[in-house]
Amino acid sequence: MDEAGFIAALRGLATDPAARGLADDAAVLGDLVFTHDMIVEGVHFLPGDPPGDVAWKLLAVNLSDLAAKGATPIGCLIGYPLGDGAWDHGFVAGLGEALAAFGVALLGGDTVRHQGPRSLGLTAIGRAPIAPSRSGAQPGDRLWVTGRIGAAGIGLELARTGRDGPELAAYRRPQPRLAEGRLLAPIVHAMMDVSDGLLIDAARMAAASGLGVAIALDLVPVCGDPLGAVTAGDDYELLFALPDGIDPPVAATAIGRFAAGAGLTLSDHGRAVPLPDRLGWSH
């Protein structure tokens, strides 16, 4: 059984509508929203990343899933591999900062002895009166994105090469778009967070909606090289579909349009651009 087979088998078990076929950012049960994301040393963070920043990121990536469903966080439970005293101390300090910054209660969790690369899990729980899916985009909808894309990717390169710069914070201490998510949820046709890269995530929204999507690269607000930015991950901005003619109630940029069909197409100032080989991260 390969990874795709395993996920398919899990989907076969996740028959409750609340699970949304394991194809959305989070599970939605009544007004409750649940998500559980893990981050692994060497995959989702660098061994040299400060432990307080790892704690922040662990909480932030889960809260970003809640933001994508318009949810207000209630609390979280953590699964933590204990090991190195100094690392653990830094982690718990950063966790405290992140919980306070986002107003989230630590409700519980478990600690185990750490062996091998660290693997950290967190379950975040929120409430949302209306939780949009990522599969509801309609033909003619415009595709919007909050913020600016690519800073985290530049930050990752700085971290990898031991350099400093303002983009390090975007990589290490992402800011989930909770307030924006709450405002957008009641009016969007579809919403998700940009975690693996703008192009791959937009392609996923289009596929989930049974549509194609065209993105104008020149309209995407980017940091650095545009193609690099739209294929970098970890931005944790919100990507959403709105009917043509409706402007979002938050700062955001229209970058594309959904249409009948399938797949992702890219243009730059009206000229077709070939898709890069890699649309983003596929862990």
Next chain:
Amino acid sequence: MDEAGFIAALRGLATDPAARGLADDAAVLGDLVFTHDMIVEGVHFLPGDPPGDVAWKLLAVNLSDLAAKGATPIGCLIGYPLGDGAWDHGFVAGLGEALAAFGVALLGGDTVRHQGPRSLGLTAIGRAPIAPSRSGAQPGDRLWVTGRIGAAGIGLELARTGRDGPELAAYRRPQPRLAEGRLLAPIVHAMMDVSDGLLIDAARMAAASGLGVAIALDLVPVCGDPLGAVTAGDDYELLFALPDGIDPPVAATAIGRFAAGAGLTLSDHGRAVPLPDRLGWSH
């Protein structure tokens, strides 16, 4: 920072009353109950345990926490380390059996690449109209336990030594006492599950309640050697405090009594028995 220091620091962050000071089996927020327990290869299960049984156990140990709070399970989210195709296949098959057996919905989760010993996490969510704590025992309350203690400990020894026997199932496929927990929750003063050993868990209930507890070893329904049974773990029975004179509405045995003071005392047919050096598992 050592493990105790880390847990103390986490408790300092878990100030929301719903967290119950991270000192209960689960978090309780309104009528919602949340728990997150991990199991680690070589610590909570043996590398040779069948993967389907590991899946069963991962779900069961979390549902046992819900049972201890009188909760009916709603669903779960899983954190899974992908790696070995045959193992993963066996795991997902066992997970399907366990979800069906307990009527629990798989709502979500995350998969990561597996490196080193497997570490699996699961968050279980339930609802309970009344969720007793483990800290509410009163002086004069009798201490009760469901079922029989020690079978899982014998099963672990069988598994360790590659032998077969009926107790293997108690170790590998524990049955959380969900129905009993629901019936008991409205009437008990305190309740918890027996996961680390009857003696250590009873001592924890007494300490949480600010009391002492005396246990009559000869009254404890055991499999095998009594002292071995009451210090073995993994039984997932329910341990609860009821006012003297009230009989529980489920099959259970009165094995002790709470009194003002502190600590655990043990007797056998009325004669004091010294406490064993090890009261149970302390991971």
